[in-house]
Amino acid sequence: MKKRHLLFLTTFLLTGLLGFTVMASTAAASEVEEIHFLIPGGAGGGWDGTARGVGKALLDSGLIEEASFENMSGGGGGKALNHLISTATRQENTLLVNSTPIIIRSLTGVFPQSFRDLTPIASVIADYAALVVPTDSKYQSLEEVIADFKNDPRSVKVAGGSVKGGMDHLVPAMIFEAAGVDPLQLVYVPYDAGGKAMAGLLSGDTQLLSTGFGEAVGLANQGEVRILVVTSAERLSQAPDVPTVKEAGYDVTFANWRGFFAIPELNPAKAEAYRAVLKEMYDKPEWEEIRSQRGWQNLYQPGDEFFTFLEKQEQDIGGMMRKLGFIQ
């Protein structure tokens, strides 16, 4: 019998540990007492972190009583989008987390729906894009880069952590276009993640890196890289010395937002209730702790403001993608 005991013990241990990770999901209807977060990607990604961070802040500060989370990856986020729309009648309490890629993927036709098929609740945070060089680079400003590029487009290659036609490609393309150079001449070298692209820049693969400000600021403070410009409208408090693209004379701003959407044609009162509860969250110390820990920038744009912002971003991105030949 001894061997059986051993076996049961092992099974027991394994089951117990596995139990940590299993999450219960519940949902019922009323004012905003509970939110069910639908995450279109797997555990550990950016969407996952946003939804769980916001959920935790709302819960810990007592703004809502219950938060549940559901990961549903697949189809670049399209699967969860589909699921939310097709089961809308019983998803009143669900908020879908999403970000800039929803716009890019609708434009390229990865999935047929777009943000217009949902009720935009609000954007909550943003990461601005940044152009980065190694500390020992000869470039001190964006203007110098552009000047070299005009002489020989092949002398400045740009690394980035997204696919060709993705965010890290589109941002420098927009900036270079605003500077009066043909964005098609830009050699964009894609890596499968921001960190790998950073390693590529530091190894000398490329001269320039296009990445999120949040990903670069740590290394900039350590003195390994220099951030040439950020795409925010105003200078950022974490890096007051870094100029914006606008200051450099090119009219480009860009924010990789993360925000929440609800089912199509959600009752407007309920939508406003969601917006109100998210707005209240910004004043809570619980949120501030999570936000600063993750290095997020607040970007609260509720309802119509969010919708207008999305439309403008769709226009900017769509125009550039058309120029680069990624969409017709």
Next chain:
Amino acid sequence: MWEGMISGMATGITTTLIPINIAMVLFGCFSGSLIGMLPGLGPITAVALMIPVTYGLEPTTGMVLLAGVYYGAIFGGSTSSILINAPGEAATVATAIDGYPLARQGYPGKALAIAAYSSFSGGTIAVVLLMFFAPMLASVAKSFQSADYFALMILGLTAVSAFAGRGRVLKALLMVVLGLMLATVGTDQTSGVQRFTFGSLELLDGIEFLLLAMATFALTEALLLVLKRDPSSDSFKPKTIGFKSLKVTGKEFKLIAPSVLRSSLLGFFIGVLPGAGATLGSFMSYGMERNLAPPEEQKKFGKGSLRGLAAPETGNNAASSGSFVPLLTLGIPGSGTTAVMLGALIAYGIEPGPRMFVERPDVFWGVIMSMYLGNVFLLILNLPLIPYFARLLAIPRNLMVPIILFFSLMGVYLVTFNDFDIMMMVFFCIAALAFRLMNFPMAPLLLGFILGGLMEDNLRRSLMIYDESMSFMWERPITLVINVCTIFILSLPLIRSMLTKAKDTR
């Protein structure tokens, strides 16, 4: 550099000594030994099965646990090799050559004890080497460009096809190619174009590595336990073997000490090679000791030589530690098992590569320092407990198989929460089963899969960076050196075939 290493070691020690990490080293070694001991279940399966357990944990704690499972499984694999001549996997095949005869001659306890001491020494010596070489390589690796990575991937692939097959070179090559093909499914990184998705949303993100690993190893091994009834394991009666003498005399220690030292060094450096890993480490160590032994000792090889047992046992443990060097410093798997661990690291949100050394020193050093502790635990755990552990070999299959199936399927589902993945897993499992029954090795498929994506991306990046010219293959010094290594390794199968020939004629 020394300063950095000492502060790194301090970080590693403090990380390791957190109670939960100590507990996880112990738990990892324990469960690794148990799973590795079961016939047919090797380190890849053991690590893949334990990944779901690590999801709720900190990355360091998770990696410490998985590392424990890895060397624990190699440790445990020797038990089934020695007692019932049923190696859990390729890395312990060489152990059975001398270990099983020793057990048959009435010294199972001594054989197991020697295996335990050798494993311990091999593991510990290799960790010391790892501690010195990993930071060195990590600092060199910072200047590795895409071109160098491309060359490294080729080096990894050639090593796989030359070694992993063990006489099945063509089959191994075919599996590598299949792995490369599977790696192209999904959105193409460079152009954003969808490839082989058949218009389906589900395949857009490609195939999850863990899913493939679980399907080709854990699920398939479990089903093979049902399909292939191994008569030797059925007839095993643990009670018939007396374990009175786990004692090894001082004279015997003296005899094996030089073998252990040599095999540790050889095993470690083989482990460092991308793609080689523990299997080659054990075979090469065995071959080396055989060639170095004086004529009268040489005759005993294959008939229960202590040196012939100590060498591969040392070699495989040293190589498994060595394979952490490319994993931790370059983000390249040195073996099928470290390929699974690479998948786990990515799932924790850590990007393996030279930057990990700088950005996550806690993971880097925590894993290395925990290995000292793990080796000690394994020795303490295994020596007195071997007789009891061995009874696990008699667990009925009708309990074992469903448990493995359950944990494999749940393990994958809990990462993505995507039901399509479960179906895909079953599909791959059936395909893998068919290949396995036709004697195709699966590890080359996994390595081809994980190296293939990296290889393609790095090649295409290099081409863009060098303005569509292949000149980087010989113009960049680092790339050139790696390419020379590749050519050298390609000529190694000749040496290996000579080794096998020597073994066959004994």
